[in-house]
Amino acid sequence: ETGVTQTPRHLVMGMTNKKSLKCEQHLGHNAMYWYKQSAKKPLELMFVYNFKEQTENNSVPSRFSPECPNSSHLFLHLHTLQPEDSALYLCASSQDPGSGANVLTFGAGSRLTVL
Amino acid sequence: AQKITQTQPGMFVQEKEAVTLDCTYDTSDPSYGLFWYKQPSSGEMIFLIYQGSYDQQNATEGRYSLNFQKARKSANLVISASQLGDSAMYFCAMRERKDSSYKLIFGSGTRLLVRP
Numbered sequence: 001e002t003g004v005t006q007t008p009r010h011l012v013m014g015m016t017n018k019k020s021l022k023c024e025q026h027l028g029h030n031a032m033y034w035y036k037q038s039a040k041k042p043l044e045l046m047f048v049y050n051f052k053e054q055t056e057n058n059s060v061p062s063r064f065s066p067e068c069p070n071s072s073h074l075f076l077h078l079h080t081l082q083p084e085d086s087a088l089y090l091c092a093s094s095q096d097p098g099s100g101a102n103v104l105t106f107g108a109g110s111r112l113t114v115l
Numbered sequence: 116a117q118k119i120t121q122t123q124p125g126m127f128v129q130e131k132e133a134v135t136l137d138c139t140y141d142t143s144d145p146s147y148g149l150f151w152y153k154q155p156s157s158g159e160m161i162f163l164i165y166q167g168s169y170d171q172q173n174a175t176e177g178r179y180s181l182n183f184q185k186a187r188k189s190a191n192l193v194i195s196a197s198q199l200g201d202s203a204m205y206f207c208a209m210r211e212r213k214d215s216s217y218k219l220i221f222g223s224g225t226r227l228l229v230r231p
Contacts, residue, residue: 040223042119042206042220042221042222042223042224043182043206043221045218045219048172053186056218064157078121078222088158090158090160093162097217101148101165101167102148102210102217102219103162103165104162104219105162106152106159106160106161107159108158109158109159110156
């Protein structure tokens, strides 16, 4: 496996379900990110982890709960979501968020539909 | 206020021709970076090109070049010799410092369709 891998690629869940999105990076990067991409809206940064520590929470509702057990893995735990949470959730990683040309490498995304 | 503006929701280009995708930005940070990403229908965001605010020359990467006009705050992407595989969404993004960290802010994107 190379790059950034996200699972599942597609997820349909009811508003009372609990599910998790998983992201794994094989690039040796130190920082990982969750972005939300809704239809007709720019990408929205949700969370940033640097060396496993959360450094950014962009006012995300508590029904989204991130977990970063190590620099290679990032989870997004979902519970009691709303239909408006339906979106493409993109995971990304980078070497150093404090550097100049901090290029993010993205996964293919998890398409979430909340019924 | 919009930080990154992409005014072209959709663009067409004939195969083998060049196309310019517009991007303007707004920042008070003197040290910033500009990025272009491509998102094909598969969903993955693919990094194309980067331009630092202090870079003297326009960035180029193969068929991609960035027309950086600092005074106008524009960072247009030029794709030369378009190919059918270039059909995708294209996002301009800006890295600026906020508090003690950097943030990457994306524009709303331009959908490019290459005609055979």
